[in-house]
Amino acid sequence: MSIEAQNLNVYIKDNHILKDVNIRLPEKQITCIIGPSGCGKSTLLRTFNRLIDSTEGVKIEGKVLVDGQDIIHSGAEITELRRKIGLVSQRPCPLPMSIFGNVAYGCRINRMFKKRKQLIYHVQKNLRDVGLLDEIKGRMHTPAARLSIGQQQRLCLARSLAVQPEYILADEATSALDPISSKTVEDLFVSLKERYTIIMVTHTLRQALRIADNVVFMYLGQVIEAGPAQQVFNHPQEELTQKYLAGAFS
Ligand SMILES: Nc1ncnc2c1ncn2[C@@H]1O[C@H](COP(=O)(O)OP(=O)(O)O)[C@@H](O)[C@H]1O
Ligand SMILES: [Mg+2]
Incomplete structure (x- = not known):
């Protein structure tokens, strides 16, 4: 079980955005992607669940293997791929419906439960997992938009988790x-x-220093250095990584 990019190149119109990316992301760990603004971090994430497809003029070369399957060229089923790989974006974007409806949405689409009772139980469980259940007591069927921004972000996470993904992508989620x-x-x-x-x-x-098990450092569309957080942070091999960590550019 892993996500792996092999000789991945992404172009948007005439711009070469991701340049020959080769990485393998270890399972059941937190991998943090770091690098200055505009270096291609979001593009890389969006390639992993093919959200990048919606970008006009995009061209992808190379492979992205999810659990060994090439999701770029194999005719992977997008709905299933996005169930398996959830994405939490920078700004919470709850669906214009109730708190309950938000978490239930993907479960309904994926026909996960036959009985409403099971669905209710599942929604409650996922709200509890993100620490929201107690906070919203009695407001389950009120609009999600009334939650605070922090609560909305946790709701979006609960929505992603409810469809039982294997991977979670988070793009500057905090x-x-x-x-x-x-x-x-x-x-x-x-x-x-x-x-x-x-x-x-x-x-x-x-944030990366606090929580990363693994680190991928990107610069101008390239992966400069990747590996265990301890190694990359304490003994960076590349001069660019050393400069970045020293705060030479942000
Ligand atoms: N839809 C798009 N059209 C044209 N260029 C884009 C588009 N999305 C991203 N880019 C360009 O790709 C590069 C990488 O962007 P992005 O992946 O958002 O970087 P990061 O997330 O590291 O800030 C930037 O130069 C950006 O301008
Ligand atoms: Mg970004």
């Missing part, structure tokens, strides 16, 4: 949150890594 919500969501990811393979684009180096 950057829009206040410090307390941010810490809550960050802790949540750490608690989830026993069950899921988590790939996070982190917006601060400090």
Whole structure:
């Protein structure tokens, strides 16, 4: 079980955005993707669940293997791929429906339960897992938009988790949150890594230092260095990584 990119190149119109990326992301760990703004972190994440397909003028070369299957060229089923690989984006984007409806949505699409009772139980479980169940007591059927931003982000995470993914991609998932919500969501990811393979684009180096098991450092569309967090942070091999860690560019 892993996500692996082999000679991956992504072009958007005439721009070469990802350049010959070769990485393998270990399972049941947190991998943090770091690097300066515009280096291709989001593009890489969006390639992993093929959200990149919706970008106009995109061309993909090379392979992305998810559990050994090439998802770019094998005619992988997109709905199933996105169930298996959930994405939490930078800004929470709850669906315009109730709290319950948000978490139930994917379960319904994937026909996970025959009985409503099972669905209700499952929704409650997932809300509990993200620490929301007690907070929203009695408000399960009120609009999700009424939650605070931090609560909305946890709701979006619950929505992703409810369809029982194997991988969770998070793109600067705490950057829009206040410090307390941010810490809550960050802790949540750490608690989830026993069950899921988590790939996070982190917006601060400090966050990566706190939670990463593995680190991928990108610069101008290339993976410069990747490996266990201890190694990359304490003994970076590449000069560019050393400079980045020293704060030479952000
Ligand atoms: N839809 C798009 N059209 C054209 N260029 C894009 C598009 N999306 C991203 N890019 C370019 O790709 C590069 C990498 O972007 P991105 O993956 O968002 O970087 P990061 O997440 O590291 O900040 C940037 O130069 C950006 O301008
Ligand atoms: Mg980005």
